[in-house]
Amino acid sequence: MPDQPHSDAPGYELFVGLLTRHEAALRRFVRTLLPAWGDVDEVMQRVALAAWKKFNQFDPATEFLHWALVIARYEALAFRRAMGRDRLVFSEDFLEQLAEEAENETELASREELALETCMAKLPPARRELVLKAYSIPDQRDLAAAIGKSPAALYMLLSRIRQELATCIERTLKEEAAL
Amino acid sequence: MKSHDDSLRDLTVRYLRGELNADELAVFELRLRSDNAARAEFRRATRLDANLRTIAAGREATEVWETNHAPAASGVSWFVWLMRWIAPVTAVALVTTMFWWKDSVGGPEQSPSEESAAGFAVVTAQANAHWAGGRKFVTGDLLAHETLRLESGIAQIELFSGVTVVVEGDAEFKIISPMEMSVTRGKVRARVPEPAHGFRIHTAEGEVVDLGTEFALNVAATNSEVHVLDGEVEWHPHGNAMRNMKKGEALRWETDGKATALPANHAGFIGMADMSERLNTDRKVRRDEWINYSHKLRHDPRLVVSYQMGADDGWNRRLKNEATEKPQMDGAIVAAARVPDRWGMAGAALDFSPTGSRVRLNVPGEFHSITLLTWVKINSLDRWYNSLFLTDGAKVGGPHWQIMDDGRLFFSVKKHETSEVKRGQKDKYHFMSPPIWNASQSGQWLMIATTYDVDARKVTHYLNGRVFSEEAIPEEYLVENVAIGAASICNWSEPVYRTDAHFAVRNLNGSMDEFALFAAALTSQEIADIYEHGKP
Missing domain, CATH: 1.10.10 (Arc Repressor Mutant, subunit A)
Structure with missing residues (x-):
C-alpha cells in the first residue's frame, strides 16, 4: 500500500496531532450524515486516509478542522452515493443541507x-x-x-x-x- | 396523538438505531426539511450520540492500554484509535484493542424486539362510526396495513405523511403506507399537504395520484368517481391512458371502461370542516351528559376531593374542589398549562409535561379505605416513576400512586418508618398491576382508578371502568388509617431528593382533566358506571 502513511514520513507527527485533536469533531459531523455506526467508522477511516494523502496541500496557517470537514463531507457523500438505493439514507441534497448546517456548528x-x-x-x-x-x-x-x-x-x-x-x-x- | 416533539424524538432515536423503513425515512426527511428547529434538534441528537461513543471508546481503549502499559500517557486513547488504521502492523501491543474495535463496529444496532408503536396513520376523529366485526377505535389509535370496513358513520384519519382523509361508511379501505391507500368501496375525501404530493389511492378501476391539494373518491360496485375539489390530480385508469384532472372536474369511470365527465361535487363529500362541526356538536352533547352525572356525584358523602381541571377563567391558578360536602381543599396549579380536555374542550385539562408541573393540595384527616380515580392522557412514560398522586415525602400512612416506566400501575401506603424497618422487611408493600400502558396508547384518554379496601383487605386497579388487577393486602402491610396531608397531583415533593435529578423529576408527561378521591372503596359497578357516563 504505497499511500499508507507511516511514522517516519515528514509531517506525520503534525498530522497525527491535528487529527487526534479534531477526531471527535469529525466523527460528530459524519455521524450527522450517516445512520449506521459501521458506515460512520468506515467513512472516518477513509477521511483519515484521504486527509493524509492530501496533507501536503494543507496550509498550516489555516484551520485544520475546516479543511478536514471538506474532506469528510466529500467522503460521506461519496459513500452514500456508492451505497445507492439498497441502504436507507437521506437523499443527497438533504445531506448537503445538513452538512452545511453542521459545518457552521463546530464551535x-x-x-x-x-x-x-x-x-x-x-x-x-x-x-x-x-x-x-x-x-x-x-x-x-x-x-x-x-x-x-x-x-x-x-x-x-x-x-x-x-x-x-x-x-x-x-x-x-x-x-x-x-x- | 403524540406531540410533535415526541414523535420527532422517537423518529430520531429509531433512525440512529437504523430501524426506520423506507417510508418512515421519507416522512422523517420531509419533516426535517420543512422545520429548521427540528433539524437543529436532530443534529444535536446525532452530536450527542457521537460524543457518547467517543467518550466510551476513549475510556475503553485507555483501560486496555493501561493494563498493558502502565502508566498511561494522557490522551493516549486517541492515539490508539489512530493506530488502528494508520500503522496496524506495528501496533502489536494493541491487538486486543483492535479486535475489540473490529467487533464493535459491526453495523447498526438492530433491535427486533424493541417496543414500537406500529402503524402508518392515526384515527383523529369519529362520528357515530361503526366498524365491521365489532372493531372499536378510539382517537389516537394507530392503523396499519389492514383492510378496514367502516359500516356507517364517519372517520377522520391522519396519515403520517400529513394527508388527512375523511371516510364515510359504508366504506372498505386499507392504509398501505403513509403515502398510499386503497379503497374498494365508499366515499373518501383526501386533503394532501405539499410535502405529501404524490399521495395515491388505488381502486379497482385505476389509481389517483395527487398533485395537490384536495380530491374525493366514490367507489361503487360498477363505477368509480373522482372529484377534484382543489388543485390537480392524475387519474391512471387500468389499461387506459392517464388523464390529468383539474379543480372543478370530475370523472365517472365504469368497470367496462366507459368514462363520463361531470362537474366536481363539493357537497357530496364530507370535508374536514363539516366533520369538525359534527364532532363538536357530538362531543358537546356527551360532555354535557357527563357534567350532569358528575353533579350528582358531587353530593356523594364519600367524595373528598373532586377536581375538574377546566376553569371558567383561564388565568386562575386555583382549582376548586367540587365535592359539595367538603368545600375546602382547593388545589393550586403549578407550572401546568391548560390544554383541551378529553372531549376537546379548550383549556379544560392540565398538561403536566412542563418540568415542575403539579397541583398542590392538602387533605387533612385520616381515612380508612380510599379510591383514587382520574382521567389522563399519557404522552410517554419517560421517567422511572410517573406520578399520578403522591403524598409529600414518605410519611407513614401516606399513599403513593404512580405509573412505572414499563407501564405498570403502582400503589402503596407506607406502613413503617424507613429507619425502623427490620431485616427482610420493607417499609411498604408495592401493589403493582401488569402494564396498563404502552406506546401505542400515547395520546389516548384513559380512566385509571385504584381502590384501597381495608375491610376486604385488597387493592384493585381499574382501567377504563374494568378491573385490571387485584391483590390481597398482606396482613403485615395493612394500614388501617390512610393519612394524606400535603400532596401533589402528577408530581412528587420530596425534600430529601430535591437535589437529585433522578428522583426530583417525576412529573407525568401527559394531561389530566379530572381527579377524584373518595373516602371509601367504590365497588366495581360504581367505577364501571362512572366510566360509562364519563367516557368521551
Missing part, C-alpha cells in the same frame, strides 16, 4: 462535548457505567441480557438517560452563557 459542538463530560460526571455511577457500556459493546442486546433487562427496557432506559444528558448539556451551556 457549539465542541462546547457540547465539554459539557457532556460534566454531565456524565453528574450521573449516578450505575447509570454512567450503563451508558458507557452501551456505547462500547457491539450489540446492546448482550448488555440487556447481562443486566437482566429486556432489550426494549434497556433502550427505553438509555433513551431516558440520553434525554437527561441532553437537558443537562443545554442547561450547562446556558449557564456558561450567563456567566
